[in-house]
Amino acid sequence: MRTVEALVPLKLTLFGEHAIVYGEPAIAMAISESMKVTVKESDRTIISSSSLHIGNIRVNLQDMRVESDQISKALSFVIEALNYFEEKRPALINIESSVDPSVGLGTSAAVIVGVIAAYSKFLGYDFTNLEIAKISRNVEKKVQGLGSRMDTFTTSLGGILYFPRGSENVERLSSLPEIASGYVKRTATTAEILRRVKTVKENGREFNEILKLIGLVVEDARDALDKMDVETLGQLMYINHGLLMSLGVTSPILDELVSTARNIGLPGCKMSGGGGGGSAVCLKSPKAELLLESRGFKLVKSELNRTGVTIKEINS
Template sequence: MVTASAPGKVYLFGEHAVVYGEPAVPCAIDRRARVTVERRADDHLRVHAEDLSLDGFTVEYGGTASGDPDVDVPQSLVEAATGYVDAAVEQAREAADAPDAGFDITIESEIPLGAGLGSSAAVTAAGIYAAAEELGADLSTDEVAERAYSAELAVQEGNASRADTFCSATGGAVRVEGDDCRSLDAPDLPFVVGFDGGAGDTGALVAGVRELKNSYDFAADTVAAVGDLVRSGEAALAAGDLAELGELMNFNHGLLSALGVSSRSLDAMVWAARDAGALGAKLTGAGGGGCVVALDETEETETALRYLPGCEETFRAELDTEGVRVE
């Protein structure tokens, strides 16, 4: 039996635009997904998940993702979770040259599903690492990142950048531009996260931005403007200039709103954070609902979000410099 974990993340800058080759800077945070994998005698997968914005569920099905899980929770949530697990197992089977390997899998996650904190990338990276390890294949971090990207690409039907999976695999602050993925030096970043209890559909949101970009020049210009902003953000990060980082986060949120991926509750949390004196605040991840990230060294933003109607949870997050690991 092997347990592996990988961190979730917030986007300091650049989500959505990164899908079109612009740079992005996601940062791993100290909330992890843990995946425990035990080899079975047959080729079935049995998946038990807890804390993925679900009450918990167990599904068992034969061989591949084509099974029809019979469970008592919304099918869309089960498919969202098991789709990534299936794809992760497929990658591990391939890496270990064990195409018929079956597993009992337990997922425990501190990261809500579909909320912009990278739960799917964390589950995918940890799942690949644990399953490969259980089959005797010791994967390097780079191999996990590469295979996690392939898995996400398959589940999201070609609509994925390398940003989420590279960040979860390596940890820390990273910069991703197309195929070029690297780690960045970062100062202490006083992240405050607000969660509205909801979730966005990443595939649909990415497809929506693609359609907007194909239909309107302003949207293509907005995507390019996010890229310019990220380049300024990198300089601010290198200089440790938190005030400038905050201002650029505010601009980034405005550009994401223009691309149609914010929501009333995300905007409300962003404005509550700014009113409380945060250096900056923006939605994080695909949007549509889920989480915002703010920069604030004081307690004010956390307090303001805690009492904001519609904000279900708020917490302070630290940069996590450790990526995927065996527990």
Template sequence: MAAHVEASAPGKVILFGEHSVVYGKPAVAAAVALRTSSQLTSPAPDGTPTLTVELPDIGVTRTWPLERLQVFLASDDAGVLADAPLPLASPPRPEPALVDALTASLLEDGDHAAIAAFLYLYIGILRRADGTVPSGKVRAASQLPIGAGLGSSAAFSACLAAAAMRASPQAAAELQWGDETSGEAAPAPATLDAINAWAFCAEVVIHGTPSGIDNTVSTFGAAVRYEAAVSSPVALPSLSLLLVDTRVPRSTKTLVAGVRAKRDTFPDVMDPVLDAMGALADSAVGVLSALAHSPASDDAVSELGELVETNQALLAAIGVSHPALATVMTTAARHGFPAKLTGAGGGGCAIILLPPGCDAAVEDALVAELESMVFYNNEHVKVIRTSIGTPGVTLRLCPTL
């Protein structure tokens, strides 16, 4: 009997605390109403002994004969995957040597690391006790812009981990999956913990040393306060925002390294700024809680806007803003809206907070002005009207095809 599982997970925006979270300070992140979806069918629908992954957003389809996967798993390079299926609740963190071996043995030149992450998840979760890997076909597509600091890789990792676990007979029997009789369902909390652990491992394959905040938000949704790998839920009102993609490419690794170099050179200057970012994130938790209980509070709305603008000033002070982002901030301020970068900075995306009851005509004028801008490669700025605080991983199971 074939299993067909559909899963989805949201992207994220960091509201407060990007970069300072790397140094153990708290950050606040929220799920954004843009999702990545995956469909997993096993055995393969065409009956062939193959594993196929389709990633239309990056224009990639890859197919492996199962025999090729078995040869890799029998080699000395298989690392922890040689012991797959791996523990559902506590998968081992992938070692760099395993990532390198997956890449060298099973990927093509130029393939995105997401393909290696997919293989880690599929083999690690679905390999049978007799050592064989089931055939299958997986497709993943996203509403999220890729590489813009919105957690696209974490959403990919979380929804694939969820789909693979739901398709696993072992996981289906051992974990709780919620009420699936009425369509999409959110897995039980302990199951979400396991999905999050696997999604983090996939993020390790892709990024090397992720903070864990992206996969946590993609898995659990809503909003979280995150500090030193410990997350806690944050009360969040219904908040709308504009997501502004400047189209300016940037390297998270380079930006993080730049902040570290500046901190190493000027610790007495940088540490107080990073401390201020952490304090600001905790202040924001209090303001968001007040807004959740009293959405019409003008004082709380004003305070939230001040914190947004202050966080942007601190991010600029540590050197991670960009002229394109500065133009977005200035334009938003001229229309009366607070704004900040989200993610690593250096380009990428900004968020503009839309207070409850804001004037639609003013919002439309701001969007039109932003979309007329061009910062890179003749590509116009893209503005997405969205909201935050949406659900995390959801699943739909069709036992037969």
């Protein structure tokens, strides 16, 4: 039985979340936490996942319609990724993640990237990581509408990536201090928070100024990373969190974590990702990990992944 396996790194946003949606720069990194998407030969298409709470379901191959409308929304990214290919072959598609879904670590993007990577190889295509990133971005945009290319590109390409202002280019950075990170359950989805930010944009002229300030923080953070100026980098993390707080995308638990981190002298800490709960990222230290755990955050493996998505074919 022919099997294709794609291993996709998850990601942390270091600087610039939300602002990147409106053309400002951002910095993200791929991490050692991962998602595995497996595609196996079958006489019918079944999509399953024990970790993403999808369960075993059946898909109508004629129109790729999920039999249950109740779970179709959860599978929309998978279905749209499969629909990218005009040719379709029945397959068992299993998705397993090392972290909970929707916690600001790019699991939605990783689902798309993993399905595109594994299913394309299953069909006989040999896409590069950059091609996978571009296809995945188009799939994500079709389903979600709002958003940026940051998550799909970071999980596809790996490394520390800088997304320049108003550009479709991406630059790979070389330096990064050690990071500690953890997550709690979110109180709102990324799509809901993006809509909330869009409403703020439409109702206040201060919005654009906040975005510009976030963009300046990102550019200064890039310079600090180039120089490995950890002290400046940490201060910029606190500033970035404060600006995100002014957009209304943080949460009480995130704000309390970051405030405590600053009060006890941690070098840098901020929310990471969409907000509304979810992930936090700090410059690594024993105190940082203890603080995250003491506030109920589940620690994640935050070592840098440099390879991006990898594909392995297994013939048995």
